[in-house]
Amino acid sequence: MTPVDELTGMIEQSADVDVRLALYRSEDGWQISYGEVLIGADSTGPERTWLYSDDAFVERHLSGSLAADLVRKKPQQIAGLTVSAPAAQPSGNFQRLAGQVRWNNTVLPWPRTEWQLSPAKQAPTRRRKVLVGNGPSFLHAEAAFNAFFYAAAVENGPRPPHMLWRIVRLDHRGRIHRVTIAPDALTVVIKGAELAGAQVELTTPDGSQLRPVGATGRVRLRLPRGLAPATLLMLRSDDDWLDFRYFPVPGTGGDGDRTVIWDLPGADASVLIAGGETEYVEFKQEVPTGESRKKTLKTVAAFASGEGGTVLVGVTDDGQIAGVDATKLDEQMRTLRSMIRDNIDPDPPVTVRPVPVDGKTVVLVEVSAGGRWYAYNPKRPEFYLRRGASTVPAQLQEIAVRFGQPSAFW
Structure with missing residues (x-):
């Protein structure tokens, strides 16, 4: 848990931040029902204002001090509106996420830390x-909230009712x-501002390799038997991790993650076919x-809502290449993409591409993990969700927890 004072101090130290707000009209002006603060973006987002009689949605590039004062409950003028926030809990929980994990409807290349602050008391029902x-x-x-924050049309979608600030x-x-x-090697290119002493570690169920990140930021690791299932590629500094990629099955998600390149067309498909249908295939x-x-x-x-996976079109149930x-x-x-x-x-993070396998053409529908529900x-x-090699309906409690409802409620 991180105290609110520590979080507002962190925001205040930033010259500028991206802020998105959901507001409702109250007797004292416009109240924040939910807000997001993004620190350290490579480029600024668009500025938007959706204004209705009793609701408003605002996206702005603000100074860190102004955004910090918002979290501190100090009223501010934003987009011509007097905006204030209700009291939050004294501290918030946090999680660290690797790079290439989706942020709302955008993939962020940098790893990140996310804090969630709950309101001190529940907002009134409207x-x-x-x-x-x-x-x-x-x-x-x-519906407006989901469209503004997530570009989603699911009416009962991912709005976090328990959260005031993200x-x-x-x-x-x-x-x-x-x-x-490649079939016999993995090459990784590293970028960053603090790479002195950083190392790249490749861990498989039967061993690991550790290499320093040199001046070029390029590290090559041998794969004598190809990429093994459950391979973890970790960028680390001392006892702390900076970023990672996990390959539960070789080829899972494929180039749905744009940072991952398979240098021999069809090599990943052959590995997937040889392994048969699984939780990811x-x-x-x-x-x-x-x-x-x-x-x-x-x-x-299910793949998009879970850890990703690949549908191979042109392969029979028993693994024969048709x-x-x-x-x-x-x-x-085109048919696969449109359906x-x-x-x-x-719209899930999906790549559709053909690959040659044993003289025939197989189409890979590669689905990356989206980090949220896809309906x-x-x-x-x-x-x-996937359970083994089967797709099954998610249970009510699983759906509720992912949408932010506390599990104890169920």
């Missing part, structure tokens, strides 16, 4: 009403910039239709 103003129109404030600080000490994986003999299409979409949603019709490759890839985009909300059938949202 009546739902249609929002019409100088921003897009919505049926109610929850404070995020990017860690510029060091990050994994690029990973190139699903086979489809052809571009799915009908009931198979529904099952595939549920699996993609291939797809190469003369209709573009059409089939995912039209039936899962928000199949947005009009009537359904949530799924």
Whole structure:
């Protein structure tokens, strides 16, 4: 737990920060129902104001001192509005996240620390009403919130009802910039401001390698038997980690993580096929239709909601390479992309690409872990998880916890 005074001091030390706020009108002006503070962004975000009769959503680039005073409950003038915050709990919990983990609807390259501050007392329940103003129109404030913060249309989506402030600080000490994986070696490029004494560690179930990060920031590690399952690539400094990448199964997520490059097309697909269907791998003999299409979409949603995974189209259930019709490759890839985009909300982090395997063409649908729920059938949202090689509906308690409801409530 981190005291609020320590967090506001950290914000105040920053010359400027990105702030996003959800507001509602009260007798004393505009009250913050939820706010985000992002420290250390490489570039500033857009400035937006959605103003309605009793609700407002604001995104601004502010001085660190002004943002700190907001958290301290001191009223401020923002976007022409008098804005104040209710009291928060005296301290907040935190977690550290690796680079390339999504922040709302954006992937951040730098590792980060996130703090969550809960309100000292629960905000009053507000009546739902249609929002019409100088921003897009919505049926109610929850839908506007999800669109503004997450670019999501799921009405009961990821709004954190238990949270008043989400404070995020990017860690510029060091990050994994690029990973190139060949059959016999892994090459990693490191970037950062504090790399003196930093090391790269590659750990597999049967051993580990440790190499210093030199002046070039480029480190090469041998893979005598290829990339093993459950491989952890760690950037570390003394006893602290700076960044990492985890490969539960070789090829999982593939280049859905843009920092990971497979230098031999089809090499990762061959490894996946040899391992059979697992928690992270699903086979489809052809571009799915009908009931198979529904099952595939549920699996993609489960991969994105979990730790990622890959659907290989052109492979039979028993791992035989059937291939797809190469003369209709573009059409089939467009079909896969559109069916995912039209039936899962928000749009999951997916890459669709063809690879040659044993003289045939297999299409990889590579799904990265999104760090949140992805709903199949947005009009009537359904949530799924992987259990072994099966896709199963998420339980109510699992859904509630991910959306920020305390597990004890259930």
